[in-house]
Amino acid sequence: MNHGHDLNRRDFLKISSLFLAGSAAISSQVGQALSSTNTAFAKDDREEVVHSFCEHCFWRCGIAAHVRNGKIYKITGSEHHPLSNGKLCPRGTGGIGQIYDPDRLAHPIIRERKGGKSSLRKASWDEAITYTAEKLYQIKEKYGPEAIAMLHHGYGYTFFKEMFKAFGVNKFAKPSYDFCCGPRLQGYTMTYGHGTGTPEGIDMMNSKYLLFFGTHYGENMHNTAVQEISEGIRRGLKIVVFDPRFSTLAGKAEKWLPIKPGTDIAMMQALMNVLISEELYDKKFVAENTVGFDELWAEIQHMTPEKAATITDIPADEIREIARTFASYAPAAAVHPGRRTQWYADGTQRVRAIAILNALTGNYKMPGGVVKYEKFKLPKPEAHPHPHFKKDVWSKYPFFVQTKPENSITSHEVVQQTLEKEVRAWFVYGVNVPETITLGRKTAIEAMQKLDFMVAVDTLPMEVTGYADIVLPECTYLERYDDLDGGRPYRTPFVSLRQPVVEPMFDSKPGNEIARMMAEKLELHGVFEDSVETYLDKRLNKVGSSLEEVKKTGVLVGEPTNLYRKPGEKLTFKTPSGKIELASAQLKSAGFDAVPKYIKHPEPPQGYYRILTGRKPMLTFGRTANNRFLNELPTARENEIWVNPRIAQKHALSHGEYVHLKNQAGIVSEFPIKVKVTERIREDSVYMVHGYGHYYKKLKWAYKKGASHNQLISKADIDQSTGAVGFQNNFVTFIKEA
Structure with missing residues (x-):
């Protein structure tokens, strides 16, 4: 059995309970908090409500933390924050489980190598930061700043990024770009000249007809969107x-259409075909505001509903009915761009097809x-980059960045450059690399084995911390300040504050303090x-407020965005043509398809089934x-593998039994997974929730719960x-426990 994490040179080390919080230590720390003389937090019978924003997903809803x-x-x-409106999802309300997790990292940890063996030991902050600074300096001097890369996820990375920019490093990668937000951002930007935003720029509460x-x-939650969809349904919204x-979401829809995986573009082309051939599109809007209509029609005219039916498994009559109904409700109708948008190698064009469908309706x-939402007008902070800091994008992909880059390279390129020894050191913030990198667990671990040095900043002993040379325990989002959240557009522009609710527990520190300590050790003075507090107050002073004022509600709210165009208003778009690009000249000139083209994807081998995730x-x-x-909730304890009843019968699988999964390359899941026999999945596919199957024993509530989807990835398709x-x-098949 291939467990996918056998190691050679760089050992995976289990962090001893000496370095973890432990339930006894939790009680002790709470007791210390009660007796603390710091009057910034309530320590007696008084109740206090502290406003901040959540860290459990990128939505970053406003929270009210109740302290006694x-x-x-x-x-x-x-109730003050426009993204929460007084409501939270289960993850947000479950934040107490993170701060009071007995498995939390409690102290800095250093890996020592003696006699060919590795061990981990407790270290002081000064020793850990000094060692980190020395190693980073040595690698930069020997190989240049391009030999250092930062992988990050979560909002607290900003201070570390500023520190590294001052150090001359410019390889920043966010794994979620690779398979989630990247294609959506670039696809929309190449079509409309701007991204879709978070929350997405779809006026769902006022829509009459939405396609998803x-x-x-409802499963990935996204609090505000769920609220807006609910309000839309209350007002008569119909969903397909x-x-x-x-x-x-299908359970809330007027129609659920079990489309064949990998055929979305064919379906969208067929919908366009009906809109154009039956002259249901907005001719005036298209003529005045788009380019490339003839090229689009040349590509899609042959994708009739009848042809699409043979590809998608959706009847031609259904396709026609949906296109006609969509047009009848336009412009109060839209196709939603989605969240995780990269499933195959055509994600960018798939998102472009969605944008084009919307454009044809004139919506x-x-x-x-x-x-198009607007941002709160918050001036950017003063930057202190190194005099020789390169603003270059390191990615080899021509359309990696269409807007000002938050990142300069994809995470899978960091992995590839590490395997080739071009990158020698990683600074990993909040990324559990073996279970996150989309090239699969095996490749991620192989890359970590080749590193000269790796630092992991986290709150829990994730799999990644077992491979690090230095582990720096950051306190949770409920114990620290982060930078202001003011860079996201929304229908009500806002800037929100993350502030500490209680004091940091154990020997953990806020990321801003860790970054400051590293900057001083690297002699990056003035960064x-x-x-x-001084930094945040100065930023807020520039918009006529102050830290003291914003701490009261945790948010500044601006004037609502003027969302709708006026009659006769001339529209302009930040594209090369100044219009919506149904056909993209820049894609064409770079050797790519100017308009989205359907490409057939591989079929599962006999007896195997495509893995869908969520x-x-x-x-x-x-x-x-x-x-x-959160794990006390019965449906949260483990993931399941959804199997169609006819496939279950074929493999003699029973509802509730446990099986191992084997992928097309022979990789077998390390832990078994429970079978869920259901008509809610097509026969050619299976479905499992990502994020389970942790093999790190120190994660008491996550260890061996379900199967790891990342372990079963051995094939990656790159756009x-x-x-x-x-x-x-x-693709996977089943190995019965017996």
Whole structure:
């Protein structure tokens, strides 16, 4: 059996309980908090409500943390924050399980090598930071700053990024770009000249008809979107869901269409075909505001509903009916761009097809259609980059960045450059690499084995910390300040504050303090203010407020965005043509298809089934996997493998029994997974929730629970235009326990 994490040179080390918090230490720390003389937090019978924002997903909803006797006893949605409106999802309310997790990292840890063997030991912060600075300096001097890369996830990375920019490093990678937000951002930007935003720029609460392709609202939650969909339904919204699986959102839909996986573009082309051939599209809008109509029609004119039916398994009559109904409700109708958008190698063009479908209806900046949100006008902080800091994008993919880069390279390129010894050191913030990198667990571990040096900053002993040379324990989002969240557009622009609710427990520190300590050791003076409070106060002063003022509600809210265009308003778009690009000249000039083209994807081998993945509403992968409060929910304890009843019968599988999964390359899941026999999945596919099957024993509530999807990835399909990675051309069969 291939367990996928056998090691050679770099040992995977189990962090001893000496370095973890432990339940006794938890009690001790709470006791210390009660007796603390720091009057910044309530330590007696007084109750206090502290406003901040959540860390359990990228939505970053406003929270109200309720404190009694120096301990958080409840977390609710902030009524002041426009993304929460007084409501939270299960993950948000379960944040108490993260801060009071007995398995938390309690002290800095250093790996020592003697006589060819490795061991881990407790270290002081000064020793750990000094060692980190020395190693990074040595690698930079020997190989140059391009030999150092930072992998990050979560909002607290910003201070570390500023520190590294001052050090001359410019290889920053966010794994979620590769398979989630990257294709969506670039696809929309190449079509409209701007991204879709988070929350997405779809006026759902005022829409009459929405099409969704594989979007799992209600399971991946996204608080505000669920609220807006609910309000839309209350107002009469009709929903159509194209998905190989009957999702929670499909349960709210007027129609669920179990489309064949990998055929979305064919379906969208057929819908376009009907809109154009039956002259149902908005001719005036298209003529005035788009380019490339003739090229689009030349590509899609042959994708009739009849042809698409043979590809997608959706009847031609259904396709025609949906296209006609969609047009009848336009412009108060839209196709939602989705969240995780890279499934194969055509994610960018798939998102472009969605954007084009919307454009044909003339729904841009119209009630119920595609809208463009505005940002809160918060000036950017002063930067202190190294004099020789390179602003280059390191990615080889020509359309990796179409807007100002948050990152300069894809995470899978960091892995490849590490395997080739071009990258020698990783600084990993909040990324559980073996269970996150989309090239699969085996490749991720192989890359970590080749590193000269690796630092992991985290709150829990994830798999990645077992491979690190230095482990720096950051305190949780409920114990620290982070930078202001003011860079995201929304219908009500806002800037929100993350502030400590209680004092940091154990010997953990806020990321802003860790970054400041590293900057001083690297002699990068002046990068940070004397305190994070001073820095935040100066930023807020520029918009006529102050840290003291914003701490009261945790948010500043601006004037609502003017979402809709006025009659006769001339529209402009930040594209090369100044219009919506149905056909993209820049894609064509770079050797790619100007308009989205359907490409057939590989079929499963005989007896194998395509793996589809998703989330549960109480799970955000590494951030909640070990949350004992959320794991008390019966449906959260483990993932299941959804199997169609006819396939279950073929393999003699029973509902509730456990099996191992084997992929097309012979990789067998390390842990078994429970079978869920259900009509809610197509016969050619199986479905499992990502983020389970942890093999790190120190994660008491996550260890051996379910199977790891990442372990079963051995094939990756890369979009050559944007560098995004798809992994749904992986297939599995079943090995019965007996």
